[in-house]
Amino acid sequence: MPVYLWEGTTKKGDKKKGELEAADESSVRIQLRRQRIKPESIKKKPKDLFENIPFLREKVKETDVVVFARLFATMINAGLPIIQCLELLGEEEKNKTFAKIIKTVKEDIEGGSSLSEALKKYPDIFDDLFVNLVAAGEAGGILDVILNRLSAYMEKALELKRKVKGAMTYPMTVLVVAFAVVILLLYKVVPVFEEMFSSMGSALPGPTQFLVDMSAFVQNNILYILGTIVLFVFAFRRYYRTERGRLQVDGIVLTLPVFGLLLKKVAVAKFSRTLSTMMSSGVPILDGLEIVSKTAGNKVVENALMNTRKSISEGRTIAEPLSEAGIFPSMVVSMIAVGENTGALDAMLEKIADFYDAEVDVAVGAMTALLEPVMMVFLGGVVGGMIIALYLPIFSMAGAVG
Numbered sequence: 001m002p003v004y005l006w007e008g009t010t011k012k013g014d015k016k017k018g019e020l021e022a023a024d025e026s027s028v029r030i031q032l033r034r035q036r037i038k039p040e041s042i043k044k045k046p047k048d049l050f051e052n053i054p055f056l057r058e059k060v061k062e063t064d065v066v067v068f069a070r071l072f073a074t075m076i077n078a079g080l081p082i083i084q085c086l087e088l089l090g091e092e093e094k095n096k097t098f099a100k101i102i103k104t105v106k107e108d109i110e111g112g113s114s115l116s117e118a119l120k121k122y123p124d125i126f127d128d129l130f131v132n133l134v135a136a137g138e139a140g141g142i143l144d145v146i147l148n149r150l151s152a153y154m155e156k157a158l159e160l161k162r163k164v165k166g167a168m169t170y171p172m173t174v175l176v177v178a179f180a181v182v183i184l185l186l187y188k189v190v191p192v193f194e195e196m197f198s199s200m201g202s203a204l205p206g207p208t209q210f211l212v213d214m215s216a217f218v219q220n221n222i223l224y225i226l227g228t229i230v231l232f233v234f235a236f237r238r239y240y241r242t243e244r245g246r247l248q249v250d251g252i253v254l255t256l257p258v259f260g261l262l263l264k265k266v267a268v269a270k271f272s273r274t275l276s277t278m279m280s281s282g283v284p285i286l287d288g289l290e291i292v293s294k295t296a297g298n299k300v301v302e303n304a305l306m307n308t309r310k311s312i313s314e315g316r317t318i319a320e321p322l323s324e325a326g327i328f329p330s331m332v333v334s335m336i337a338v339g340e341n342t343g344a345l346d347a348m349l350e351k352i353a354d355f356y357d358a359e360v361d362v363a364v365g366a367m368t369a370l371l372e373p374v375m376m377v378f379l380g381g382v383v384g385g386m387i388i389a390l391y392l393p394i395f396s397m398a399g400a401v402g
Helices: 025-034 062-077 082-092 096-110 115-119 128-140 143-198 206-240 243-254 259-280 285-294 299-313 319-325 330-342 345-401
Strands: 003-010 015-021 037-044
Touching (some): 015 082, 062 096, 243 259, 259 299, 285 299, 299 319
Antiparallel strands (some): 003 037
């Protein structure tokens, strides 16, 4: 159905505007009168030229989904029917792609689907965790509570992701800048000095000669160098998409001196928070572990959690296989064992998640403090070493003249 843009006034004289999906203009007028709004202007909304081109569509961000869940919970708690909630959320949503998805979900529910079934059609927006928790909320009649838990969980997960991204951004930026500066010096600056050195007619010092040879190599093979980099990135991404490649790369990442420890803490915090949210919402532990493993973000952790799930289905406790996996710290395993014995595993997992969130904060701060001087020394050493090598012949000449 077409979408119409409208403007009108309420009985109190307040100006209102919005958009409605209807069969024709008269249907829009009827809907507005029901809302006690006197229509002043109604026109068909122009079609978005980029609507049917996937890579040009506006992307739905995680923050959009968090706000959606929070507002949805508030509306349901206030007593509004689900259909009306979705209609209002669709009208107020600024992201055009997400607004269209919300409207489609509303139409599916009107057609007889449950909310979880309608959301399941958009796995890129609503993952297994979101869909399963909504299904549990629908079954238990506590959808508003579940949506509030979901939004709180997603906010904390998003904050955790931001911390890790922030920690990774600095060293990667420095390495890219260092590489770009080195290529620029070799490609543009060194040739200028080389012409000056050739006019001297004397042998160059070893470091300077090495730099000149490197510059000549870059000058003659710049396209091959860039092509090799692109080919390596492409091949690495293809390999990482395979089961074996992802397992090997993720295993190596977890053993790195500084980053490995940080990523292990992130994995523990994410696992604890996700499983706690699911268990407190009534999702069975086996289903919860399957979903948690899919959202782990690391193949080694995913395999450990799936092995744990298999062991639990065979009658073992959750703590035993987690201890055998060798990824989770002994303190975490001990606390999980206590939670199992006392029947308060969800509360214990929540405490573990809070503790490791704080640990991630400390680890990120320590890593940043450690990397800043290391990166500065590295960048200064590379660029400074090249500058010194370029000026060595000039220093030698000045010494000879003196």
